[in-house]
Amino acid sequence: MGISWSRGLGGKSHLKHEERQEGRMKGDSSMVLQAQEEIIEMKDVFSVKLKRRRFVGQKKGFQNRPKSLKVFVNPSSHKREATHVYYEKVAPLFKLADIKTDVTVTEYEGHALLVLKECELQAFDGVVCVGGDGSVSEVAHGLLLKAQIDAGKDTDYIPMPVRAPVPLGVIPAGTTNILAHTLYGIKHAVTAALHIIMGHIQPVDVCTFSTPSKLLRFGFSAMFGFGARTLALAEKHRWMPSNQRKDFAFIKTLADLKPEECELSFLPLQIPQEESHENARLNNGSMALIVVQNTSRTEFIKHLKRYTSIKNQFNFPFVETYTVQEVKVQPGLKCGLDAKENTYLNAASAEGNYPWNIDGDLMEEASEVHVRVHPQLINLYGVNTDDLESSQATCNCI
C-alpha cells in the first residue's frame, strides 16, 4: 500500500501503486505519464500534513470549517472531567486542524454568560462549550442574548429574535448530555470535535421563555410541576454531593406528589396532513407539549419509568401530547386546598413563586410564563440525528 500523487496530470484519476506496476509490465503507453507519479510506501510515512490550497477565485477552502474558536470549559462538569477531556482529546485535534482557540475555563455559574456579553463575536468563526447540558444551555443563551444586544434589540421583550451570528459546538463532558446525543448520536468528545473541525452545521430551533415583563432565557426545554419541584428541592440541598442531592430530591418530591394547579393554553402547530404523524423535530419550528394529568403515584412512576424509552413512551390515558408553537402557563392556587397542600404548592419560595426547570436551571416566577419556539435560531455543529434510526438519545434528566 502506498500514497501516490501526480504532478498536474490534467485531472486524470490516480492509479493505485499495484495497477501502475501492472501497466508498466504490460508496456501500456498511457502508463508512461502515470510513471511520473511518485510513491511513498505507507511504512515510510511518519506523519502527513495537508496544506489547504485554494483555486484562483475560490473564496473559501472548505465551507464552514472554522479557523478561530471561542471555547468555554466548565471544570466542574461531571466528576471534574471536562478540563481533561478538552486538553487531552480535543485541543490537540484543533491544533492539528490549524484552528486558533481562545479558551475560558469558567470559574462560577454565569461566568460564560458574562464573558459572552462582552465578547467581540466577529473575531470568531464559532463558539464551543465543553461540559454538560447546563453549560451548553448557558452558552447558547449567552450567544443568542449577545446577538440581540449587537442587533440593538430590547432584551426584555424580543418577539422576533435575530439568529446567532456564529455556530455553537458542544463537546459532551457533563453528567447529562442530551443535546450532544441529539447532535452526534453518541456522547463522544472526539466525534464532536471532528464535526466542529469539518464544519458540519445543523440549524436548530430555540425557545424563548418569558414573563409578561421580561425574557427569562433562550433555551431548549422546560419543566413545570414535578421536574421543577425536584430541581428546586435539590438546589436547597447544595451542600450534598450532586448525585445524592438529585436522588434525595427526586424521592422526596415523589413521596410528596400532589397535582399542580395551573392554567395551560397553547397554539397548535399547523402541519400538513402527511407530516401529522411526526412529533417535534430539531428544526421544523415545533415543540412537543407533554401534559401529565392528575393520577395516582403508582401510575405516575410507571410514566416516569417509560420516559426514557422511545416506544409508547407517552401511551397512558393521563398523558396528552401536542405539537405546538407556543405555550402559556399561568400558575394558580385552587381555592379550598387544605393548609398542608398549600404549604406544598408554595414550598419553593415564600413569595408564592413557582419553580421552573429550564434546561436544568432553576427559575422561580410568580407570573405567567410564555414559551415560544423560534425556527432555526442557532446553528449547531453536528448532524440531525432525527433521521438516524439507530440513534437513541437516553434521557436521565429527571
Ligand SMILES: Nc1ncnc2c1ncn2[C@@H]1O[C@H](COP(=O)(O)OP(=O)(O)OP(=O)(O)O)[C@@H](O)[C@H]1O
Ligand atoms: N467553575 C464552576 N463552578 C461551579 N459551577 C460552574 C462552574 N462553571 C460553570 N458552572 C455551572 O455548572 C452548571 C452545571 O454544569 P454542566 O451541565 O456542565 O455539568 P453537569 O455535570 O452536567 O452538571 P449537572 O450536575 O447539573 O448535570 C452550569 O449551570 C454552569 O453554569
